[in-house]
Amino acid sequence: MVAQNVAFWIFAAFMAAGAIRVVTTDNIVHAALWLVLVLAGGAAQFILLGQEFVAWVQVIVYIGAVIVLFLFGIMLTRAPMEAEEKLNNNLRWPGLAAALLFAGTLAWAFLDQWGSDKIKLTKPVRTKEIGDLVFRGYLVPFEVVGVLLLAALIGAVVMARKD
Amino acid sequence: MTSFEVDPKLYSPLADSQLNVELDTGDMILNIGPQHPATHGTLRLVVRLDGERVIKADPVIGYMHRGYEKLTEYRTYPQITTLVNRIDWLSSFANEVPFIGAAEKLMNIEATPRALYIRTILTEMARISTFLLFLGEMGLQVGAITPAFFGFRDREYTLNLIESATGGRFHPNYNRIGGLKEDLPWGWVAECRNTMKKMLDSCDEFEDLVMGNPIFQARTRGIGIIPAELGASYGVSGSNLRASGVDWDLRRDGEPLLPYNEIEWKTFTHQDGDSFARYWVRLQETRESARMILQLLEQLPAGPIMAKVPRIIKVPEGEIYVNAENPLGEMGYYIISKGATGPFRVKIRTASFSNVSILPWLLQGIYVPDVITVLASLYFILGDIDR
Amino acid sequence: MSHLLAFDIPGGWGTTLGIKTLIVMGLIPVGALVLGYTFLLKMMSHMQSRVGPMDPGGFHGWFQLIGDGIKFIQKEDIIPAGADKRVFKMAPAIVVMSTFLMFVVLPAGPNAVVAGALHKGQGGIDVGIFYALAVSSLSVIGVLMAGWASSNKYALIGALRAAAQLIAYELPLVLAVVGVVVQAGTMNLQGIVFAQQQGKIFGWSGIGSPFILTQFVGFALFMVAAQAELTQPPFDMPVAESELVAGYMVEYTGFRFLFFFIGEFGTAFVYAGLAATLFLGGWSIPHVNGEIANWIGPIVLFVKIMLVAFLMFWARFSYPRLREDQLQALAWKWLIPISLINILVTGALKVAF
């Protein structure tokens, strides 16, 4: 378990640094690229937890599509090459306070509730199990999500259309 | 559509939201050229884009201006042929003929029949070599690389023929006032006949490979439509105009410099006026030119290639305008002579200059890839625009 | 000796990892060069009556590729003054990285697969093909980075086109594979190969049951979508040299350009390998099992890869380029509906039989 722990902390460090850069950097495109780092780190954490499928879904959906959409949107709205100074408004301290408050509360709750629970990984989750779960136990949510996606698709098309 | 011209600070957002704007995501000014593969030369197009749609296109010419009209005033007539065959460098032989014809008309000299026939053959050969390049190049511009190499390969055959007859591949300088520099080499006629049959085959090949391709049709049909009247009023000529359905060919309708009326041939027109029509018309004309050459070779008269011409050529006073159907369209020379060894003033009417003048109208509202299709299908030579 | 091929390398995970890394790092450029040499230089020259690439070095122009390599390496590495330097430098590496990652799951024999635990022919990652498609989408990020960081309008347009195109064609690519996955009952590439090797056509096991027979629609969709993912003609608008000069690669020179080149051909190699594995039975020959399969597997796979790559490059040299809107129309109006119907039919038949 030592190796996994080392890997976790390396990934976590990268993710934390990336997340901070996402919310502080002055260059929009750089922010999106730092977000890639965070998301890739997230996928790596999932693999550490033996949950392969969701990790690669994260890669294909988030990195392959969502980030690309972000970059697409940024570039369509005239990506500036040089850093912009006005990317942050003057709510820095209230924002920081809110974030600290929330994260602090969460951390306290977590530490309080699951103080030293350990994750015991026996075997990686096979894709088959997920399929069974989705199409047996969670069929209704699955359908609902499908309808939601369709609605989002139609909505996006309607909004982006010419007239 | 024109929201890009308005300063966003000057009007309220609400008013703009009622405008029926497209997915207008910040327009961008793109310089296509002067160094860009699609402009085959140094044409510059300043294109204002909204996404990939062209709002406005301005051709900027003059990067290749070499001042030939002025230079001719300081040269003698025989020297000028070397200049004018550099105007449209792909069909240089065809550039010489109207100029020499104009000088001959001013001097009242008639070239010998054999010389006229050989001029016709070589003019048509220049047409074939130009159009072959077009047939391949058009494929290249819409993304297929293979036709370009086929075009170059087949063009090589005609260039070899031109070289073996005139000594120059690109700039023959073969015409003299009253005739030609020298006669055709031995065996040339048979070789030419073989090559022309090859050209007929290669036209079939292009018909299959390029014109029959569904993607090519999808890319060219309905793109860059020139209405017949508008095209004529912009001065578009040659195959571009015939592709819009105007049956006008100076080889038949103009004052013939060359014996086109002694052979059987026809012109081709297309109703659509789009890029595909221009390709179609040029392909048919290539084939027709090959057939014309085969006929001319059959009827090639014997005899001298040079008429009686004074030693020192002085063109009598007068002025004349002679035009001819060049591969790119109507090419004309307006010559004013004051009786010296060189002309007093020469005005050159080149086909490409008029052909590209329609570009700002033609490019409005189409996509960037179609700009390239339209540019390729109009088929201009930069030397022919800038002179 | 066969341990080496099976990657059951004695000596701990460090040695194993090192050797595997070396193998992947070596194989992809070699694959890219083989494809580049065979198809880009030789086949293209024959198809187009080209003289140039047939000339250098004497026999069939064998020196051309080496000469190209030398040319690329000795060129100056230019970074535009207005470029975002770090992003600009990183972009080609990301594109190549995605190719390397894809290659990892491709099995070349019952035990010869780089990634994953090995248990009696069940090697490879459980989500195999899904993993390959997921990491293949990483290259889009590299392309967008390259296009944006070059601070060139042509590059930006090229990158935007690439992004739109790659997103649109990832869908049919994944959906085309779903048919195969449904039929094989596994996403593991090794499992898919075994399903084909041990399959029977109406009780006859002479050629196994390559999925190209039952999933021909899927194969066609996969090839079209892969062609688009590779940005090859007729889907090469992102690099369209007659419009955008070279699209997102326009500012790259020398070694970094070579990276894109290797990425392009390496990805073509891997996609051909995936198509061969998914539809043509991969490394397997029916009734050839056991130790010997580890040896002839790579050769069989290579032959199949070359066959599929031939198809890819044939299309590449024959077709003109579609326009951007026509490309999107093709993806959304034709490929995706067809692939959905394909999945539906496959699923129905799977349940029925």
Added chain:
Amino acid sequence: MLLNQFLLLSAFLFGTGIYGVITRKHTVLVLASVELMLVAVNINMVAFGATLNNAVGQVFALFVLTIAAAEVGVGLAIVLLIYRNLRSANPDDASVLKG
């Protein structure tokens, strides 16, 4: 591995996301911050799933991912619409309806 490692990481990411949503002035960046929060949620779910040794956490994470994709699609369409009309990607500028 401790469960808390993952939970604390997710708490940190969530906090960062909140900070980003509050301070960022570009709509796309606000969306990116929302993505940070969603990733934090996903890490939580997957970690709990791994602790309980089943795939339920993963399934929920998949649903979250799907919804995130839908959200980004619609969100970016809205951003482009706002940009098209207001020439600005700042969410504070879209205040026409505020009265």
